């Protein structure tokens with residue numbers, strides 16, 4: 001699977017991978033990339049079905065999405081990296097922490113779903129809607145969940161949602177609807193920073209807070225006055241947390 005990625009920072013610095021949310025691309029990490037690139041070789045990638053990555057027909061599984069990241073490390077010749085992921089990218093991070101621990105130093109997982117808390121049917125229905133009507137059918141609803149009303153700089157994220165391939169989006173919905181990453185949380189050995197946003201309507205705090213108890217040694221941060229896409233809206237809070245955890 002060929003994943004698209006952009007690379008920043010010194011080539012000999014420790015590697016940090018950035019995994020994005022559903023329906024957007026590596027460009028969502030714009031508020032983090034330059035800051036992290038002062039200390040790290042930053043590799044922001046597009047999940048399969050997203051951005052400039054390949055778009056095989058779905059359904060995809062969380063094993064597919066996690067396996068793609070391990071394959072990307074192999075392609076780059078990187079033995080070990082740290083990983084930062086939000087939302088779908090956070091779920092992929094949980095899979096990597098459980099299934100490829102030897103390839104990773106540390107994880108920062110923001111608003112990560114570990115199982116389909118809103119029900120598998122919700123994801124099946126959303127996949128069907130997007131296959132029938134395109135991502136334009138879910139774009140404004142998604143922005144309403146991802147941002148509080150007072151955050152209005154949403155044009156770039158809207159564009160990314162509208163431009164995401166319909167099949168890629170739908171197939172990732174099917175991965176989210178079919179996964180359950182809870183069984184192996186206790187086996188995670190890497191240091192994990194978990195972040196939840198107080199007003200996250202997509203992945204509510206009550207579904208993330210228990211992960212902090214289930215993952216040995218995990219550190220939890222709850223961001224106030226924030227909704228789902230907290231990296232985008234609150235870089236002043238998130239970037240120092242990432243630097244402190246990854247350094």
Ligand SMILES: O=C(O)CC1=CCC(=O)O1
Nearest residue numbers: 021022087088142145202
């Ligand atoms: O689309 C949403 O609001 C919810 C979501 C779950 C995983 C993800 O990336 O977004």
